Amino acid sequence: MGPPQNKDSHLTNRDIDKAEIFNALFAFLFSTDDGLRRSQCPELEDHSCNKDQLLAGPQLVQDLLLQLDPYKSTRPDGNCPRILKGPSDVITGPPSMILRRSRESGENAVDWKLANVVPIFKKAVVMQEGLAHVCLVTPSMTLTRAKVEVNIPRKRKGNCSQHDRALERFYEQVVQAIQRHINFEVVKCVLVASPGFVREQFCDYMFQQAVKTDNKLLLENRSKFLQVHSSSGHKYALKEALCDPAVNSRLSDTKAAGEVKALDDFYKMLQHEPDRAFYGLKHVEKANEAMAIDTLLISDELFRHQDVATRARYVKLVDSVRENMGTVRIFSSLHVSGEQLGQLTGVAAILRFPVAELSDQEDESSSEED
Numbered sequence: 001m002g003p004p005q006n007k008d009s010h011l012t013n014r015d016i017d018k019a020e021i022f023n024a025l026f027a028f029l030f031s032t033d034d035g036l037r038r039s040q041c042p043e044l045e046d047h048s049c050n051k052d053q054l055l056a057g058p059q060l061v062q063d064l065l066l067q068l069d070p071y072k073s074t075r076p077d078g079n080c081p082r083i084l085k086g087p088s089d090v091i092t093g094p095p096s097m098i099l100r101r102s103r104e105s106g107e108n109a110v111d112w113k114l115a116n117v118v119p120i121f122k123k124a125v126v127m128q129e130g131l132a133h134v135c136l137v138t139p140s141m142t143l144t145r146a147k148v149e150v151n152i153p154r155k156r157k158g159n160c161s162q163h164d165r166a167l168e169r170f171y172e173q174v175v176q177a178i179q180r181h182i183n184f185e186v187v188k189c190v191l192v193a194s195p196g197f198v199r200e201q202f203c204d205y206m207f208q209q210a211v212k213t214d215n216k217l218l219l220e221n222r223s224k225f226l227q228v229h230s231s232s233g234h235k236y237a238l239k240e241a242l243c244d245p246a247v248n249s250r251l252s253d254t255k256a257a258g259e260v261k262a263l264d265d266f267y268k269m270l271q272h273e274p275d276r277a278f279y280g281l282k283h284v285e286k287a288n289e290a291m292a293i294d295t296l297l298i299s300d301e302l303f304r305h306q307d308v309a310t311r312a313r314y315v316k317l318v319d320s321v322r323e324n325m326g327t328v329r330i331f332s333s334l335h336v337s338g339e340q341l342g343q344l345t346g347v348a349a350i351l352r353f354p355v356a357e358l359s360d361q362e363d364e365s366s367s368e369e370d
Helices: 015-030 058-066 081-085 093-105 161-181 198-212 216-220 235-242 245-250 255-272 281-289 300-304 308-323 336-342 356-369
Strands: 121-128 131-138 141-149 187-194 225-229 277-279 293-299 327-331 347-351
Touching (some): 121 198, 131 235, 141 161, 141 235, 187 198, 198 225, 235 336, 255 277, 277 281, 281 293, 293 300, 293 308
Parallel strands (some): 121 187
Antiparallel strands (some): 277 347, 293 347
């Protein structure tokens, strides 16, 4: 360890300077008044990033550091949360760079294993004949890594050769996209979703070719492939695949499955008990005033609203629901479930009990308009 720096950021070997530096350090670590800065945002579980560049900026990392509990014990990597939280504005550069490169490459930094930081990546191939989307699904976003589109001619009576050749060419391009964009060392499972029997035919073709070409990568990770049903090969059909019970059992420890389940519960409540399912900021705020919110569903995109007063309004709503012992689910706008929630104004709530006053107000306003 090199010589310390004095207040002027100059290296020093004087004993008195060393004593002052260590005295300030110990005073900082063991002071009863922590005096540390606080995060200006609620404790978000999701932080969005640009769809194209997937940047995790220094401001995002600094906000996460400011949310650390300084009284927790030292982690396995040897870093004390209090030391990380104090100079958060200085040390944000390298972590944000590492996180950005990890997201771009889909690989984890080696040192993350020491810190027990292991993001769970999932891949999904949503396909139909002639169209396939290879997607990366993380707890906070869904990103399309490759799109394969091949014109498949229709079958003709007595002549299916053109159809079969085009279908085989399509399957081969999808296999190449899987090998190019999937890192099986960090991916927990690969969902293959499609209507009909396309997924079974594709998987049979893929593993038959893997046996012929002795592709050990695909053969060794065969157990990670999970076949599920979807209505089409478009990206929005991924929500159906994530709702599959087999997927939920495989991914029960991931946040993505929890978000999809929460949104599915909201839709069921809206269908069967509409008085216990509200969306829209005004209606949700009214329900919160009655302390009726059991689960709040809110998009992280609302915390980036241009109007500061509006942002503060959403933050106040989140804090109030938590104070009333409600559950808050913060959805990423880059995830499929977040996109669905965005179509419902970005904020919704499942209530503990029906709020009759809101329903009466809706009926009165509709009657007045008539």
